[in-house]
Amino acid sequence: MRDWEPFDDALRDAAADLPPSEETVQAVTPFRTAVRYVTAGLCLSFLTLNGWYLQYLLPALGTFLTYLGFRSLRNNSRWFRFCWIISICEVIFLYIDVILLATRLPDVPVLTGLSILLRGALFWCLHRGLRQAAAETGHDSKGAPALWALVWYGVLVVFGLFWPVPGWIPFLGAAIAFVCILLSLLRVGRQLSQWGYETRAAPVHVSAGRLTAASIAALLALAVSLSLLANHLPAEAETAPLPSAETADIRAHLDGLGFPADLLAQLPSEELSKLVGADFCEISLDAWGDSTDNGVRYTDIQVRIAPETFRCYHFFTVNTPAAGLQNLLTVEPDSSAETVSDPAGQILWERDGTRYAADLTLSLDSYTAPLWGRTYETYTALFSYPFFTEARQGWAACTVSFPEDRRSACAILRYQTQSLRNLFPYRPLPEQPMVGMLNDMESQSYSYYDIAPEAPPPAG
Amino acid sequence: MDDSQLPARFREDPAAGVEALLDQYGPLLRYVVRGILPDAQDQEDCLSDISLILWQKLGQYDPGRGSLKVWLTALARNTALNHWKARQRREAHLAGPDAEPAHDATPEQELLRRERAEQLRQAVGRLPDRERQLFYRKYYYLQSTAQIAAELGMTERSVEGRLYRLRQKLRRELEGGDGDA
Numbered sequence: 001m002r003d004w005e006p007f008d009d010a011l012r013d014a015a016a017d018l019p020p021s022e023e024t025v026q027a028v029t030p031f032r033t034a035v036r037y038v039t040a041g042l043c044l045s046f047l048t049l050n051g052w053y054l055q056y057l058l059p060a061l062g063t064f065l066t067y068l069g070f071r072s073l074r075n076n077s078r079w080f081r082f083c084w085i086i087s088i089c090e091v092i093f094l095y096i097d098v099i100l101l102a103t104r105l106p107d108v109p110v111l112t113g114l115s116i117l118l119r120g121a122l123f124w125c126l127h128r129g130l131r132q133a134a135a136e137t138g139h140d141s142k143g144a145p146a147l148w149a150l151v152w153y154g155v156l157v158v159f160g161l162f163w164p165v166p167g168w169i170p171f172l173g174a175a176i177a178f179v180c181i182l183l184s185l186l187r188v189g190r191q192l193s194q195w196g197y198e199t200r201a202a203p204v205h206v207s208a209g210r211l212t213a214a215s216i217a218a219l220l221a222l223a224v225s226l227s228l229l230a231n232h233l234p235a236e237a238e239t240a241p242l243p244s245a246e247t248a249d250i251r252a253h254l255d256g257l258g259f260p261a262d263l264l265a266q267l268p269s270e271e272l273s274k275l276v277g278a279d280f281c282e283i284s285l286d287a288w289g290d291s292t293d294n295g296v297r298y299t300d301i302q303v304r305i306a307p308e309t310f311r312c313y314h315f316f317t318v319n320t321p322a323a324g325l326q327n328l329l330t331v332e333p334d335s336s337a338e339t340v341s342d343p344a345g346q347i348l349w350e351r352d353g354t355r356y357a358a359d360l361t362l363s364l365d366s367y368t369a370p371l372w373g374r375t376y377e378t379y380t381a382l383f384s385y386p387f388f389t390e391a392r393q394g395w396a397a398c399t400v401s402f403p404e405d406r407r408s409a410c411a412i413l414r415y416q417t418q419s420l421r422n423l424f425p426y427r428p429l430p431e432q433p434m435v436g437m438l439n440d441m442e443s444q445s446y447s448y449y450d451i452a453p454e455a456p457p458p459a460g
Numbered sequence: 461m462d463d464s465q466l467p468a469r470f471r472e473d474p475a476a477g478v479e480a481l482l483d484q485y486g487p488l489l490r491y492v493v494r495g496i497l498p499d500a501q502d503q504e505d506c507l508s509d510i511s512l513i514l515w516q517k518l519g520q521y522d523p524g525r526g527s528l529k530v531w532l533t534a535l536a537r538n539t540a541l542n543h544w545k546a547r548q549r550r551e552a553h554l555a556g557p558d559a560e561p562a563h564d565a566t567p568e569q570e571l572l573r574r575e576r577a578e579q580l581r582q583a584v585g586r587l588p589d590r591e592r593q594l595f596y597r598k599y600y601y602l603q604s605t606a607q608i609a610a611e612l613g614m615t616e617r618s619v620e621g622r623l624y625r626l627r628q629k630l631r632r633e634l635e636g637g638d639g640d641a
Binding site for chain 2: 004013015017018019020024033068071072202205207
């Protein structure tokens, strides 16, 4: 470390011959920096650009900048100190908002009301602070941008409550008014710095840049970690049971009908017991329909357990990291079926060499085809595979009965995984925005089978 | 009142012109002086001197050579610096009467000073905006590290780090050395 004092003295003396430029004089005036932070912060706080999470990132950055601006001004007057305290509250609210958005916690309307009141109070205190600042320099401020901002914000809140979709003209009017307010705010800041309004700058312990970077990083870390947790649905896992001796006869019989042994091994005893009396199996080994590849593969098997009655199985393997997030499975039986009953399903996986299984809860649902208006009944299940697991498999089944004149039918299973872009804010998978024109995250199995085959293959 | 009207106002009515100017730029002059002179009494003395100098020199202000604001800040800075140096000399004299008295520079020294000033002007001109502002805060407005840190929303340590790098850079530019020698 060298002693810089002589060098400093030389620079100080030489600087007398280097008067600063107009820009430098302007830039050194401290009030401008703070007002620029505040103006940029307010501007970003109200920006809503949908896409790339900008609708969340820009207002967050705006909240931090507003805080930084008032942090510099907090020693100047009590009004600016109020602004600073309010901006701290807004930062806290920002974090609470992220927690609420990222998780399955319900919205808290009181918080929304409070944040509206806080923003109104911020504008009022800013207005009073600017008036007082002008008075301290012995001038009257010509504009009242913060007061107009308060009025503008009030109108916006009323619109939001009573006229949520006001159309383009009111929107453009509001945007133009907002730009005028920001320009007026900058003008007042410029006036005050020209008048030499002296800031009593407050010392800080963390630099503005570092504080912003750390706050944004903390916010991102919070959003990502909570989103991962919220979008992972815990499964009640049990160790998958080994094939029991009681079902050995049924398994041997189904094996004789051509039911693949590895898939048969996935079915628990109570499921196998539903297949007593089976006399025919239709097997579609690669039943993956002409759909998006989301890492899921299918084998469909229809087992005839009585005349015109089938137990329809959809086996699937899941090979995508997205399996740890929300998965939506939809069993769609043939629409000509007389009855559909007894839905069941399981997911299976391996961890540390041990096989686990968890039952799926399939609930009855329905949808109406948009083109021809027909309503279809389906069974859906929402679940997640545990993180860091291997050999992720599963099956879903239901029993379907057909009228005697029906010759063939089809069985469909749709399997939707979650896109990372839908991690935040949290929404159940069926409510998430579709990815791509035809939903890139969904694939399906699709298999045809004969209801009355000519000659069932011999058993054994 | 607009900046361009102030000199004309001064020519018509010097008292009213200076009053109008101090009304508009008084806080700015105080801001510059306060950064250089920490003592409140020194600040008041300096501001009185500046008012007097304005009486004497405002008529000489040439808008073609720079804005009134730049001219005023330069005037405030140099007057405050003279006060500061005078105080340093007084304190040095009180501390030890043998202290070296100030004396005028020789023509050779003056030539050398101008050459160095030109070199510095070029070096400062090459600095990025943020570093140039830091240079002016530190060496022109003579602001303390604490004031710079507070106004820029930085910690003092961070400002000292930037100043250290700025010195190294200027040293390299002016002497062609490695900056750490």
